[in-house]
Amino acid sequence: MYNTCINSPLQVVCLLLFFSLNCFSQDSTSNEIKPNIVFIIVDDLGYSDVEYMNQKEGIKTPNINKLTKTGMQFTDAYAAAPVCSPTRASIVAGKSPASVKITCHIPGMGMDKYLKKLNQGKRLKEATFLDHLPQEEITIAEALKIQGYATAYIGKWHLGGEGSIYTEDGIVNPKFNPDHQGFDVNIGGCAYGQPASYFSPYKNGTITDGPTGEYLTDRLGDEAINFIEQNKDRPFFLNLATYTVHTPLAAPDKIIEEHDGNTYFAMIEKLDQNVGKVMNTLADLNLLENTIVVFYSDNGGLWGNLPLKGKKGTLNEGGIRVPMVVNWKGKIKAGSVCNTPVSSVDFFPTFIELAGGISSAYPKLEGSSMVSLFNGKKNIGERPLYWHFPHHRKEGLSMGAAIRKGKWKYIIAFETEKEFLYNLDEDIAEQNNVLDTYPNKAKELAYNLRAWQREVDAEMPIENEDFKK
Structure with a gap:
């Protein structure tokens, strides 16, 4: 059920033969020009860290606001993990972090040192996980290249x-x-989980230094524009993965002063400026009507995610529900809102369908195409979304697993063995654990979660022999 690798020439032939039969809408033809795909993924941007959410006074994101006014806002978009590397792996491979065996952020301090630090004083040891994306994984870039796309990764990779x-x-x-x-093209993508410096010199072997003091977010935006301009006459896939707004917090002094010393808000403004630069370039090149733009974050924010509970690193909504906007001039209804729950594993099949390919050629994919949602049709159905995060974090509810199906969300904490059940339609802030009120619903979801963990062969935590009761 979950085999994603291309194991025979026949599968490649099938891809080449049938890509032209699968276009964006039913009335599309095989002669339609393939759409460009611009995927902007921000690092650690919280659910309410954008102006259009009206949750934090002082945040200015006019260009991102414009994306919502001319496109579709997703209210229930999720990252497949509450930290960065697993979510990024799920996007690139189209599989859950549990399947690809990258369930935690890849530690800059080194695996041994990280595990020793995080396991200290805990009843359970963290589950094992990989420190890089295996080369045998078929990536979305490789799949799109089969469809004739030029591909670029600009920014944070953190799978290296x-x-x-x-x-x-x-x-x-x-x-x-x-x-x-x-x-x-790879500009900026390496093993770093955060930049060595937000200002040139960058100390990054995959990006040449600019003038002293050049700001990294601006530089990555400029590189994105260069790629668009160089590939304007052919289909392209641009993955712009900003290092911002990850720590260490840093921004140009002038912008910080304009935000009364709030460096985080200044970083968000610089992010927004560069989103605007990309959109303006697409407009100047008359590419907006043939380019789908996705704006997304890899996990919850660190600085509060109202009205959600929790933050990055937690299985509460604040750790996994993220801002998401999809924009496509003339194809997606301006100012529309989608409340269907979607996840980062959905991007791979979505992009393949948009490119005219067939997702069934990659049978290990665990997500569903969102194209029908862009059309205003909600036919994905009430499917379950899963999270498996067998890791300790200091920020809140972690070391556990979760499932959302419809309005219900169930969480099991491995370390404490506590269970939680929330009705998200009535309690988006997860204030009322209704486990005792709906025990059968909790048992049903717990059963589904365990079955899924077995299906993907999820790595589990083990007893810590050094733990002293």
Whole structure:
């Protein structure tokens, strides 16, 4: 059920033969020009860290606001994990973090040091996880290249090996970087989970230094524009993965002053400016009507996610529900809102369908195409979404697993063995654990969650022999 690799020439032939038969809408033809795909993924941007949410006074994101006014806002968009590396792996591979065996952020301090620190004083040891994306995984970039796309990865990768802080340039093994995973262009993508510096010199072996003091977010935006301009006459897939707004918090002094010393809000404004630069370039090149733009975050924010409970690193909504906007001039209704729950595992099948390919050629994919949602049709159905996070975090409810199906969300905490059941339609802030009121619903979801964990062969935590009761 979950085999995603292309194991025979026949599958490749099938892809090439049938890609033209699968277009964006039913009335599309095989002669339709393939749409460009611009996927903007922000690091650690919280659910309410955008102006259109009206939750935090002082945040200014006019360009992102415009995306919602001219496109579709997703209210129930999720990351497949409450931290970055697993979500990024789920996007690139189209599989859950549990399946791809990257369930936690890949530690810059090194795996041994990380595990020793996090397991200390805990009843359970963290489950094992990989420190890079295996090269045998078929990536979305490789799949789109079959469809004739130029591909670029610009920005944070964080799937390239452990121990990046001990390197001089963020490269643990160059074979782990995006240019060995189907991307024609790699600028900025290495093992770093956060930048060595937000200002040039960057100490990043995959990006040349600019003028002293050049701001990284601006530089990545400029590189994105260069790629668009160079590939304007052919289909392209641009993955712009900003390092912002991850710590260490840093922004140009002038912008910080304009926000009364709030560096985080200044970083968000610089992010917004560069989203605007990309959109303006698409407009200037007359590409908006043939380019779908997705704006998304890899996990919850660290600085509050009202009205949600929790933050990055937790299985509460604040750790996994993220802002998401999809924009496509003339194809997606302006100002529309979608309340259907979607997840990062859905991007791979979505992009394949948009490109004219067939997802069934990649039978290990665990998500569903969102194309019908863009059309205003909600036919994905009430499917379950899963999270498996067998890792300790200091921010809140972690070391556990969760399932959402419809309005119901069930969480099991492995360390404490506590269970939680929430009705998200009535309690988006997860204030009322209704486990005792609806025990049968909790048992049903717990059963479904365990069955899924067995199906994907999820790595589980083990007893910590050093724990003293």
